[in-house]
Amino acid sequence: MDRIIRLSDDAGHIRAFAASTTELVEKSREIHLTSPVVTAAFGRMLTANSMMGIMLKNVKETISLQIRGDGPLESAVTVSDCFGNVRGYVANPVVDIPLKYRGKLDVGGAVGSGTLTVVRDMGLKEPYVGKVQLQTGEIAEDLAYYYGVSEQVPSVVALGVLVDVDCSVKAAGGYIVQLMPDATEDEICRIEKNIKEQKPVSTLIAEGASPEMLLDCVLKGFNLKPVTEVTPDYKCNCTKERIEKALVSLGKIELKKIAAEDGGAELGCYFCGKKYNFSADELINLSEKI
Numbered sequence: 001m002d003r004i005i006r007l008s009d010d011a012g013h014i015r016a017f018a019a020s021t022t023e024l025v026e027k028s029r030e031i032h033l034t035s036p037v038v039t040a041a042f043g044r045m046l047t048a049n050s051m052m053g054i055m056l057k058n059v060k061e062t063i064s065l066q067i068r069g070d071g072p073l074e075s076a077v078t079v080s081d082c083f084g085n086v087r088g089y090v091a092n093p094v095v096d097i098p099l100k101y102r103g104k105l106d107v108g109g110a111v112g113s114g115t116l117t118v119v120r121d122m123g124l125k126e127p128y129v130g131k132v133q134l135q136t137g138e139i140a141e142d143l144a145y146y147y148g149v150s151e152q153v154p155s156v157v158a159l160g161v162l163v164d165v166d167c168s169v170k171a172a173g174g175y176i177v178q179l180m181p182d183a184t185e186d187e188i189c190r191i192e193k194n195i196k197e198q199k200p201v202s203t204l205i206a207e208g209a210s211p212e213m214l215l216d217c218v219l220k221g222f223n224l225k226p227v228t229e230v231t232p233d234y235k236c237n238c239t240k241e242r243i244e245k246a247l248v249s250l251g252k253i254e255l256k257k258i259a260a261e262d263g264g265a266e267l268g269c270y271f272c273g274k275k276y277n278f279s280a281d282e283l284i285n286l287s288e289k290i
């Protein structure tokens, strides 16, 4: 079962999130039929976004990550609710590029140069939008850069997705450690020292590390207590009404034309692939409402 834990110290100097997301990343791979390097890139986004979801304060809020690069993956978007439930869409799910070295998938090469956008929708008129240039396209470094530059929250982000020889997801997870404004110089030094001694997150994940174990080394010497724990999932919230909105955007004339020429329409949800059918009568009714 996938899990996300959140830890904090009494003084509020540090907060940490860690996730095991093997099942939800595999679910997304089955829906989007991604090739290994895209499974890794998209899986890292889903893992990070899921942890960012539980940072939200209100059940109505959502937070999304958007990557737009000049690599063959082109673009991808993920969204999370406050329970860490995620969904997403990737423009080009099948990318086949050479490995970086010794079996390492070249996520940065698939993504390329471009931008990372974080959109926090609080259910108000204007969402909060932060945008930075991609640093490496490897997602974790880009997100750490985003937090430092856009939110002024020094953060350590580590994400890993291990793809099996049959292309399924063997293991996925990661962590985010953040220094709050009251963190001391000594605490910052200790974390920097711990990171140097830390095994790569992909190694830990391959060893079957739990979310707690992912944080063991990086938080060595700190007394952090669990705050909350959730079981995230790849979950879509699409409805026929939402899909209707996409049809309406085609305009009155186009809808009537589809009704007359095709006798109806079938539309799939971008996030989960679920199919929705519209009869010719339904299309004409929709066109009348425009």
Ligand SMILES: [Zn+2]
Pocket (backbone or CB within 6 Å): 236, 237, 238, 269, 270, 271, 272, 273, 274
């Ligand atoms: Zn859906």
